[in-house]
Amino acid sequence: KTKDPLQxxxxxxxxxxxxxxxxxxxxxxxxxxxxxxxxxVEPERIIQFRVPWADDQGNIHINRGYRIEMNSAIGPxxxxxxxxxxxNQSILKFLAFEQVLKNSLTSLPMGxxxxxxxxxxKNKSDSEVMRFxxxxxTELARHIGQYTDVPxxxxxxGGREIGYLFGQYKRLRNEFTGVLTGxxxxxxxxxxxxxxxxxxxxxxxxxMLETIGxxxxxxxxxxxxxxNVAQFAAEKVIELGGKVVTLSDSxxxxxxxxxxDRKKLDFIMELKNIHRGRIREYADKFGVSYLDKQRPxxxxxxxxxxxxTENEINGEExxxxxxxxCIAVAEGANMPSTMDAVHxxxxxxxxxxxxxxxxxxxxxxxxxxxxxxxxRLAWSREEVDNKLHSIMKNIHQMCVKYGxxxxxxxxxxxxxxxGGFVKVANSMMAQGLV
Ligand code: AKG
Numbered sequence: 001k002t003k004d005p006l007q008x009x010x011x012x013x014x015x016x017x018x019x020x021x022x023x024x025x026x027x028x029x030x031x032x033x034x035x036x037x038x039x040x041v042e043p044e045r046i047i048q049f050r051v052p053w054a055d056d057q058g059n060i061h062i063n064r065g066y067r068i069e070m071n072s073a074i075g076p077x078x079x080x081x082x083x084x085x086x087x088n089q090s091i092l093k094f095l096a097f098e099q100v101l102k103n104s105l106t107s108l109p110m111g112x113x114x115x116x117x118x119x120x121x122k123n124k125s126d127s128e129v130m131r132f133x134x135x136x137x138t139e140l141a142r143h144i145g146q147y148t149d150v151p152x153x154x155x156x157x158g159g160r161e162i163g164y165l166f167g168q169y170k171r172l173r174n175e176f177t178g179v180l181t182g183x184x185x186x187x188x189x190x191x192x193x194x195x196x197x198x199x200x201x202x203x204x205x206x207x208m209l210e211t212i213g214x215x216x217x218x219x220x221x222x223x224x225x226x227x228n229v230a231q232f233a234a235e236k237v238i239e240l241g242g243k244v245v246t247l248s249d250s251x252x253x254x255x256x257x258x259x260x261d262r263k264k265l266d267f268i269m270e271l272k273n274i275h276r277g278r279i280r281e282y283a284d285k286f287g288v289s290y291l292d293k294q295r296p297x298x299x300x301x302x303x304x305x306x307x308x309t310e311n312e313i314n315g316e317e318x319x320x321x322x323x324x325x326c327i328a329v330a331e332g333a334n335m336p337s338t339m340d341a342v343h344x345x346x347x348x349x350x351x352x353x354x355x356x357x358x359x360x361x362x363x364x365x366x367x368x369x370x371x372x373x374x375x376r377l378a379w380s381r382e383e384v385d386n387k388l389h390s391i392m393k394n395i396h397q398m399c400v401k402y403g404x405x406x407x408x409x410x411x412x413x414x415x416x417x418x419g420g421f422v423k424v425a426n427s428m429m430a431q432g433l434v
Pocket of ligand 1: 081359
């Protein structure tokens with residue numbers, strides 16, 4: 001805090017981890033003596049660079065590009081790129097720090113990193129986005145590689161952007177390698193990668209529900225967001241017999257008490273992915289309520305899946321959810337619950353799956369994409385989905401192993417933090433003073 005006093009999001013992410021690791025560290029003083037945690041919060045490297053680009057009218061814009069190479073103890077840096085006006089070092093350091101523990105939980109050999117830019121892809125033409133991506137990659141290319149650092153997408157970076165970034169990397173390096181994940185399936189991408197974060201979140205929630213003899217069948221589910229994660233979380237919930245009643249974007253939420261069925265979800269996918277429209281149009285089309293500038297947490301639900309962005313459930317909203325009978329929260333986004341909200345969920349003893357465990361399916365399938373690229377072959381949809389499912393079950397088991405308290409309550413926050421920490425910490429100790 002004294003080194004970077006204004007990095008609130010980063011402090012929040014670290015504080016949550018320190019809080020749940022403290023007992024474990026006291027019982028395992030070798031980690032304290034080696035100052036593992038102090039080393040882990042200091043990025044191995046931060047790259048910051050200028051990204052100049054010209055819009056369709058020929059006006060010149062300057063954005064800032066970043067890559068936080070946080071930890072490479074168990075594999076090459078791995079994690080997404082975010083293009084959003086709110087991007088700064090604090091946000092990326094929190095995401096990179098979470099990513100290190102999350103990637104460790106997947107059991108795949110991936111270190112942690114995160115990057116991006118304060119560029120806003122909203123209302124930009126395809127050619128403007130392409131020129132920006134080419135300029136961004138012109139600098140980033142010298143820092144990454146299949147054995148060094150393998151970026152992917154995050155908010156504002158989807159298939160289109162990964163395509164432009166990959167194309168530019170290939171021109172600069174004259175090599176076709178798995179340097180990025182989330183690629184198109186025709187040019188090295190993995191089946192199920194687009195679905196993986198959303199599906200994985202629901203698989204994780206399903207495991208949590210089973211511990212109390214529950215399932216998604218006939219449950220009312222509130223989901224926030226309407227991007228890739230939210231869409232595929234909704235798809236899987238519908239498949240498992242749940243009723244999805246909300247979705248949202250940065251302008252507001254829709255509430256459909258009858259439930260979003262397959263056909264309505266197809267409308268949302270087309271609206272968001274092809275027309276890049278607003279969720280409000282769903283309310284107009286199907287004649288349901290639109291909660292202007294509101295998040296969906298006032299709506300009564302059994303299960304909540306925050307799939308939008310960080311700090312989108314505050315303490316008050318957590319209270320409302322629990323009072324309304326919510327029994328489980330699984331985070332599809334990274335750190336969507338504030339510290340107050342996390343404390344409220346844990347104190348209320350409801351099932352609470354933190355992002356680094358619940359949304360690890362996305363990066364897990366990225367890891368599987370890297371494996372397929374290295375082997376120069378492609379697995380079937382079913383094969384990847386089965387692997388994803390078993391990885392999510394494994395992560396759940398790890399949380400139960402490290403997070404079960406003396407009264408039997410599973411503290412998934414503690415479980416995920418300790419489970420993710422141990423492998424990275426042991427690897428750092430084995431590799432000397434790194
Ligand atoms: C995340 O898990 O938040 C990511 O950014 C994953 C990106 C990846 O697939 O590497």
